[in-house]
Amino acid sequence: MSIDKSSFVPPYYQLAQILERQIKSGVYRPGDPLPSEAELSEKYGLSRMTVRRSLSQLARAGLIRTEKGKGTFVSRPQLDRAVFVMDEFHKEMASRGLTSSVRLLEARLVPAPEKAAKKLQLPPGTKVLYIRRSLLADGEPMAYDRKYLRYDRGRPILENELQYQALPEMVEKHAEALPASSKMVLQVTLLNEEEARALHVAPGSPAFLLEQILVASDGRPVGWGWCLYRGDRYQLTSVPEALQNLG
C-alpha cells in the first residue's frame, strides 16, 4: 500500500482510497483513531496538506470525523438515516430509462384563490397564472402538476413554452423576479376524482403530494402549487451514505 506518483490518479485520491479500503475491511473499526496527519504524511511520503485533503474527502463521505487536539476517528455508519433525492422530472425519468414528456392541460390568468393569494403574498383576487400539466413517462401519466405563478410582466402566454420549459424558467418569463430557491414538502394523499382521472388511476388511490414554493432572491414567493406522483409507479431510493457528499 503506497502512493504511485506516476499514476494519473492524484496522490490525495489514492490515499483516500487506501484508507477507505482499510476502514471497510476492518483494519480500523468504528471509534478507532486513524494515524495522525504527521504519521500519514511521513508514511506515504506526502505533504501534510495533501494528507489533509484525503482525510477531508473521507470526512465529507461520513467515514471519519476529526476532533481538534485529539485526532481523527472512524465514524459509526448512520444506518437509520436516509437521504432521498427528487431530481428534475426529465432527468429522473431519463435515469430510469424512460422517455418523458409534458402535456399542457390548462394555462390561463385567474384571480388568485384565497389560499394561493396567501401563499404568494398577494391581495386576494390578483391575477395570477394558473397552470395544469401532465408529466408523462413512456406516454403514461406519472405526475399531475398544478401551479400558481406571479404574473407581473403582462407577457402573452405562449403554449409551446409551457409544454417544454421547467417551472423556474416560466417564472422568469412572466414574473419580475427570478426565482432563487425553492421549498418543498413531501406528503402522502388519496386522489380525488379529478386527480385520479388525470393520472389514469382509480379514485382513492394513494399518491405522493409534493408541495412546492418558489422564492425570489429578495425573499418574495413567486410560485406555489402541488405535484401529485402516482403511488403505484413512483418511489424514492435512498442515496448511499458514501455518496451523500460528493464521491
Add this chain to the structure above:
Amino acid sequence: MSIDKSSFVPPYYQLAQILERQIKSGVYRPGDPLPSEAELSEKYGLSRMTVRRSLSQLARAGLIRTEKGKGTFVSRPQLDRAVFVMDEFHKEMASRGLTSSVRLLEARLVPAPEKAAKKLQLPPGTKVLYIRRSLLADGEPMAYDRKYLRYDRGRPILENELQYQALPEMVEKHAEALPASSKMVLQVTLLNEEEARALHVAPGSPAFLLEQILVASDGRPVGWGWCLYRGDRYQLTSVPEALQNLG
C-alpha cells in the same frame, strides 16, 4: 469588502461569505464568470490556496462551478431538485419538539417467510428474529415497524434491549455480522386493518412505506423490513440547497 485578519472568522470563510453575498445580490448572475483565482488572491491579499478553499466551499454548496482552463462560473440554482432527509426516529421527533418512545409489540423467533428468506438470502424456514414495534411521538403512534433480522448467535432476546435500541445495534447483538450500510426505498401505500389499528387511524388511510435492508460489510443482508409512517402526521421537508453539502 475586505478581509479582517484579526477576526475569529477565518479568512477563507470571510471571502466565501463576501462572494456569496455578491452572487445573491446579483453582482454576479447565473452564468457569469467570477474573477480568476489569481485576481481574487491579489485583491483580497490572500494566497491562492486560501482563495481556492473559499471557492471550493461555494462549489460544494452549489453556488458556483469551476471549469478547467476556462474559469469559475455562477451556477443556475436547481429549483426542480429536492433533497429530503429522514433522520433516526428519536432525533427526528426531538427536532420537532416531540418526545418519542418505542413500544415493543412482539419479538420472537419465527421460520423466515418466503419473501423474508429471499431478501435475507437464507434458506426458507431458517429461524429469524421477527420484531414488531410502535414508534410513538408524544404518546401517539407515529410509525409501525416490522423487521426480520438474522439470528446467528443464539443469544436470548431481552425485552428491554428491543424497546430502546436502534435496529443496527440489535443486529449487532443477535447476528454475527455488523451492519455497514442500508438501502431504503420510500413508497406510498394504503393501510390494511392490522396496520391501521396499530397506528390508530382508519383502514385505507394513506401512509409512507419505508422499506429497509441492512447490509453487512461483506455484502450479506442482515435485516429486512418495513416501517409505516402515518400520512396525516408525517411529512418530509426539503433541505435548502446551500446546506445540502455542508454549510
Add this chain to the structure above:
DNA sequence: AAGTGGTCTAGACCACCCT
C-alpha cells in the same frame, strides 16, 4: 510540554482552453 488538527503562505508544475 508535547501532540493533535485548523489555518495560511509563497512558491511550483501540470493539463487544459483560447487565440
Add this chain to the structure above:
DNA sequence: GGGTGGTCTAGACCACTTT
C-alpha cells in the same frame, strides 16, 4: 503563448487536548 483551474510542497503559527 498566456490565462485558467488542479495539484503539491515545506514550511509556519495557532488553539485545543492530554500528559
